[in-house]
Amino acid sequence: xxxxxxxxxxxxxxxxxxxxxxxxxxxxxxxxxxxxxxxxxxxxxxxxxxxxxxxxxxxxxxxxxxxxxxxxxxxxxxxxxxxxxxxxxxxxxxxxxxxxxxxxxxxxxxxxxxxxxxxxxxxxxxxxxxxxxxxxxxxxxxxxxxxxxxxxxxxxxxxxxxxxxxxxxxxxxxxxxxxxxxxxxxxxxxxxxxxxxxxxxxxxxxxxxxxxxxxxxxxxxxxxxxxxxxxxxxxxxxxxxxxxxxxxxxxxxxxxxxxxxxxxxxxxxxxxxxxxxxxxxxxxxxxxxxxxxxxxxxxxxxxxxxxxxxxxxxxxxxxxxxxxxxxxxxxxxxxxxxxxxxxxxxxxxxxxxxxxxxxxxxxxxxxxxxxxxxxxxxxxxxxxxxxxxxxxxxxxxxxxxxxxxxxxxxxxxxxxxxxxx
Numbered sequence: 001x002x003x004x005x006x007x008x009x010x011x012x013x014x015x016x017x018x019x020x021x022x023x024x025x026x027x028x029x030x031x032x033x034x035x036x037x038x039x040x041x042x043x044x045x046x047x048x049x050x051x052x053x054x055x056x057x058x059x060x061x062x063x064x065x066x067x068x069x070x071x072x073x074x075x076x077x078x079x080x081x082x083x084x085x086x087x088x089x090x091x092x093x094x095x096x097x098x099x100x101x102x103x104x105x106x107x108x109x110x111x112x113x114x115x116x117x118x119x120x121x122x123x124x125x126x127x128x129x130x131x132x133x134x135x136x137x138x139x140x141x142x143x144x145x146x147x148x149x150x151x152x153x154x155x156x157x158x159x160x161x162x163x164x165x166x167x168x169x170x171x172x173x174x175x176x177x178x179x180x181x182x183x184x185x186x187x188x189x190x191x192x193x194x195x196x197x198x199x200x201x202x203x204x205x206x207x208x209x210x211x212x213x214x215x216x217x218x219x220x221x222x223x224x225x226x227x228x229x230x231x232x233x234x235x236x237x238x239x240x241x242x243x244x245x246x247x248x249x250x251x252x253x254x255x256x257x258x259x260x261x262x263x264x265x266x267x268x269x270x271x272x273x274x275x276x277x278x279x280x281x282x283x284x285x286x287x288x289x290x291x292x293x294x295x296x297x298x299x300x301x302x303x304x305x306x307x308x309x310x311x312x313x314x315x316x317x318x319x320x321x322x323x324x325x326x327x328x329x330x331x332x333x334x335x336x337x338x339x340x341x342x343x344x345x346x347x348x349x350x351x352x353x354x355x356x357x358x359x360x361x362x363x364x365x366x367x368x369x370x371x372x373x374x375x376x377x378x379x380x381x382x383x384x385x386x387x388x389x390x391x392x393x394x395x396x397x398x399x400x401x402x403x404x405x406x407x408x409x410x411x412x413x414x415x416x417x418x419x420x421x
Contacts, residue, residue: 003038003065005058034058038065040076068168082166084125085109085118088157103247108150109157112137117154122166125158127174134177143345148180155179186388189358190351194329201325206317208277209304213352214359215270217374220349221245222256224312227300228283231266231274238266240375242300244288244311251311252289253298256375264373277303286311322349357382358389 009028015021032049036058040046050058092106117125117133134151141147155172162170171177190198199210212218212226221243230239241261245254256262284305289295306312323341326332332344353374360370371382 003036003062005055005062006035006037007033007055008035009033009052036062038062041069046076046078076165081121081123083119083121084157085114087122087161087166088113088118091157091160105153105156108153112141112150113154122161125167125171127171127177130171130174130177134180138180143343144180146345151179187354187357187385189354189389190331194331195352195355197329198325198331201328202321205277205281206304206321208273209349210352211270211273213349214355215267215273216264217353217356218264219243219257219353219375220314221254223349224302224304224314224317225253225300226303228278228303229301231271233266233271233275236266236268236271237263239263244314246314247293250289250293251313252291252293252295253300254291258375258377260375260377262372262375274303281305284309318348357386361386361389 008031009025010022011025012020012022033052034050034055035047036050037045037047048058048061050061088109092102092109113133116136117129120129133154137147137150141150151172155170158167158170158172161167172179195210195214199207202210209223212223213220216238218226218240222240225242225244227242230241232238239261240256240263242253243256245252281303283301283303285299286302286305287297287299288311290298302311304312306316319341323332323344326344326347327334327341331347332342335341357370357374360373367383367386368379370386371379374382376382
């Protein structure tokens with residue numbers, strides 16, 4: 001057994017005969033009697049105290065500690081007292097990857113995790129606490145897809161705590177914990193009538209934004225950060241090199257999602273729309289920090305601007321321009337008196353990219369090219385997202401095989417040979 005157990009109610013001292021004897025200490029009858037002590041993997045002494053009549057329990061605790069150290073499951077008791085919020089804030093601050101991924105994680109944790117589980121020590125979490133929190137989350141966040149993202153973020157914090165040896169296991173991994181299910185995410189593209197109704201219901205200064213989304217597949221941030229230097233009218237290509245990002249209530253220029261610059265074909269109709277838009281609403285020079293709110297400032301001549309002659313404030317555009325246009329097209333209901341427009345996550349400007357994908361696939365464009373134009377890191381993701389929009393693929397398969405079987409019969413190889421054998 002690792003370590004030893006100290007009985008603090010007794011001590012040894014030399015007797016009159018020179019032999020040691022066991023006598024009551026000054027602590028006798030008060031406080032916790034037994035202190036289980038051991039040397040941890042870091043070389044420092046650790047201990048835990050137990051009351052009278054629980055020496056057997058102290059021995060079991062030491063035995064388990066030794067087994068955990070031998071199996072690699074050991075967690076420093078002091079580390080386990082770090083609260084979820086304390087550790088999660090450190091995790092967010094060291095988050096790497098997407099320029100906005102850390103910001104999104106911080107917001108989800110701050111709004112949906114810290115108020116209920118932030119003060120609980122990491123080492124005290126059990127599956128029952130996760131199940132309780134998920135129940136609270138379900139009441140406050142009805143949208144299952146959004147709830148799953150929040151839960152995945154919290155689980156990621158626990159995964160990191162396990163990696164850092166603050167926890168032995170992630171309580172989310174227990175069989176009794178049910179993560180929010182993935183709803184049917186099949187993309188349902190808008191019809192052409194819906195697209196143009198939304199476009200014509202927008203203020204004139206934003207109508208060409210629909211052309212860039214539906215005609216080039218740009219994301220909202222890429223559209224409102226689209227600058228004059230990203231267009232080459234002669235070659236017929238647009239370069240997506242940056243986007244407009246909102247970080248902690250402030251705006252910055254940042255690389256596109258995934259951090260990769262990409263080129264997309266610039267259709268003649270979209271090029272003409274951009275020229276007309278620039279004539280009616282001349283591009284403006286906007287200076288913003290790069291990547292972070294304290295980054296170096298960069299200046300871009302943007303095609304789209306807000307009413308004050310600055311960059312577009314996306315939240316204002318969504319609430320007061322985009323959603324009214326959706327309602328005008330019958331995509332979401334008109335709100336009642338004194339009510340706000342309904343949530344429309346699936347009908348944000350991302351719907352324009354879905355329309356773009358559906359048009360290209362219907363025209364026979366291949367998945368790899370579409371993935372490159374959309375800026376997806378993985379063509380497999382593009383395929384999983386849009387494969388149901390390729391209804392002609394089944395027909396092409398049937399026709400190809402049928403043509404093979406119905407071909408000339410005067411050769412001695414092919415499917416018909418196998419069939420005759």
